[in-house]
Amino acid sequence: MTQQDLIAPCQGKAVEVKQGQLVTITDLEGGQVADFFAVASGDTEEFVSPGVTMDCNASLWLKAGDIIYSTRYRPMFRVVADTVGGHDLLHPCCRPEMYDFFYQNGAGHPNCFDNINAFLDQKLPIIRPINLFMHTVVGADGSIRVMPPRSQPGDYFVLAALMDARVILAACSVSESDCNAGKCTAIGVTISDVPGAQGR
Numbered sequence: 001m002t003q004q005d006l007i008a009p010c011q012g013k014a015v016e017v018k019q020g021q022l023v024t025i026t027d028l029e030g031g032q033v034a035d036f037f038a039v040a041s042g043d044t045e046e047f048v049s050p051g052v053t054m055d056c057n058a059s060l061w062l063k064a065g066d067i068i069y070s071t072r073y074r075p076m077f078r079v080v081a082d083t084v085g086g087h088d089l090l091h092p093c094c095r096p097e098m099y100d101f102f103y104q105n106g107a108g109h110p111n112c113f114d115n116i117n118a119f120l121d122q123k124l125p126i127i128r129p130i131n132l133f134m135h136t137v138v139g140a141d142g143s144i145r146v147m148p149p150r151s152q153p154g155d156y157f158v159l160a161a162l163m164d165a166r167v168i169l170a171a172c173s174v175s176e177s178d179c180n181a182g183k184c185t186a187i188g189v190t191i192s193d194v195p196g197a198q199g200r
Contacts (some may be wrong), residue, residue: 003191007034009184012115012170015191016041022080023159023167026188027133027151031181033172034157035093035112035129038076041164044121046070050089050128060138062087068130068159076165081158084151088134090144093127094174103176112170119168131172132157134179148181 007013017023017038025034040046052069054060062068063085068077095113100106117123133151138144171187172180 001191001193005189007169007171007187007189009171009186010110010115010173012112012118012168013189014119014166014168015189017161017165017167017191019161019163020193021161022190022192023077023161024156024188024190024192025132025159025169026154026156026190027084027149028153028188029185030151030153030155031133031149031183032151032185032187033088033134033149033174033180034132034187035116035127035170035172036132037116037127037129037168037170038165039120039168040070040074040076041166046072046074048076048130050130053130054089060089061085062089062130067162075162077159077161079157080160081156083155084133084149084157086135086150087157088131088136088146090136090138091128091131091134091146093129093170094172099176105176110173112172115170115173116168119166129170134172146177146179148178 038048049071066079067075070076093112096106099109133149135147
């Protein structure tokens, strides 16, 4: 079975994933961040944790073979393939308050916080996703700078589900900075039972 979906610019989508299935997230036009979040089936308090993932992998970055962990330090996904490298584990979802802080335009602005919370059984006060394709540079002095994504049209990130989960993805809404290279575009997602399936 293969299920393909399109996430429109500045929108979100949820898909149910079974253990053993592959999740392929594709940057269709290049330069677009996808906020990846997931909740364990049957337990709303267990979900993806970038902090635990950094702790367990002893790295700020993800690479093929790495594991994405839950808030309970359990493996949720294994990175099968990645045509870009890097990705961001540091930033929380964009939200109205963030747009007010940086750009003074939060009222009514589409945002990943609301787009992900819309698919959760209980609303979270803050959401820390895996920011796929987001290019964050960490300086030797601890400074962080968001640069334009390095992803090109058709670049992808493939995960193998290690447990049943609800996967929620948002096509990031930030057009005001380099985060999405100044333009918000669509993201593709494919759920597949076929080992090695890639792309859209």
